[in-house]
Amino acid sequence: MIEIKHLYKSFEDREVLKDINAVFEEGKTNLIIGQSGSGKTVLMKNIVGLFEPDKGEILYDGRDFVKMTKREKVLIRREMGMIFQSAALFDSMSVLENVMFPLDMFSDKNEADRIKRAKFCLDRVNLAGAEEKFPGEISGGMQKRVAIARAIALNPKYLFCDEPNSGLDPKTSLVIDDLIHSITEEYKMTTIINTHDMNSVMGIGENIIYICEGRMEWQGNKDQIMTSTNERLNSFIFASDLFRKVKEANS
Amino acid sequence: MFIVNFLSAFGRYLMLMGRTFSIPERWRMFLKQYIKELTQLGVDSIGIVLLISFFIGAVICIQIKLNIASPWMPNFTTGYTTREIMVLEFSSSIMCLILSGKVGSNIASEIGTMRVTQQIDALEIMGVNSASFLILPKIMGLMTMIPCLVVFSMAAGFVGAYASALVGIVSVDDLTIGLQHDFRQWFIWMSMIKSFVFAFIIASVSSFYGYTVEGGSFDVGKASTDAVVRSSMLILFADIFLTPLLS
16 A cells, blocks of 8 residues: 655745645555646656655555665665556567566576566566567557566566556557556556546546646545546546536436 | 856766666676677777778878978888877877767767656666666776777778888888887877776766756757767866876
């Protein structure tokens, strides 16, 4: 479980995150939603330690990440996996080498076992047979799946996904969402996904946090979101014609 | 303002070097990267070093014979001067200036692209010291290879001088006597020591500009240009100090 308490972050005189409080539960897909520029990515970068918050606590199973020493942060990062918006695969390495990278760095297994584990992870994301290809030779959806395989190679406790469906068609987005959701349940991970894709929200949103202008406006799940009375949240989710019609049909 | 910016950049450079010079997390991975850099930065530069040095050696020889040599000078002057120019300055300093263009832009654009495509963030989140993982093998690789390239450059320069002798501009015997006249081995070592320092400048400065890039492809291009310009300037400054120190 990851808990955020009274988190603030500003860049020069611009306050981006204002008193964020949230709980991300274990074994669930936790979604952070909000408009572009609302502070979702900044929040995630604070959680994973790419940014230092101005104030507040980030608790990983009760351990405050902000107060950890450099060494403790390095160790906890080995329990994290992250899927970036751009997949962030190492383009000088093949698909297999990308997935093997965290194993090569941190696993004490022998080479045969590392290859076996990497191939298992690739198989898990339905990419068996693509081992020798390079990131530049595969599609965007496949790159995201390689990123998922790399993220789960070390059996992480925490999985972070920054807009995993960005640039993908709706069908491939569903595949990626289902994959992240099923992996989360299978490995009992605490998964946090940054998204503004309402299909993801309705598909896998077990715990949803809505951020608006740097503040946490609403928290709930996919069943509660359609009936919420929060005006800002409604203006965000019903900006889509499709969701407006779904709501009208439901009511 | 210039001084503040300079000191700020220098401070960030020192901090980055502090992170870079740490014991590698996995020697296996470090060696893999190190061998890759030996090939990419060193072996792949052999062709251009040989080509440029060959022609410069030939041209220096021709220039001295046709434009400087006179009946008052001994016949071996052409070979002697060619050797001194190649050994003392061209093969170390000028060759490193040329390599700062080829290798420096390669390093800055590679690391810069990794930065803007979040590959460095991915390394950090995995708990990898990205500075040490990416920069240390480049510095060590270039510092290993550049002294070898300097020796290759000297040899190619002399071959170039002999090529000009073969077309009849200077006699082979005079050239041979000149190349051997008053030879001091220390000059070769001096050149290699200088190139060792220049290799550190090229690799570390270019890595710094690549690692600290922010933005997109335009900024990567700018960082690459800055890396070449700054490392070239630093090589020239270092040359001014090292030459009297080592002579």
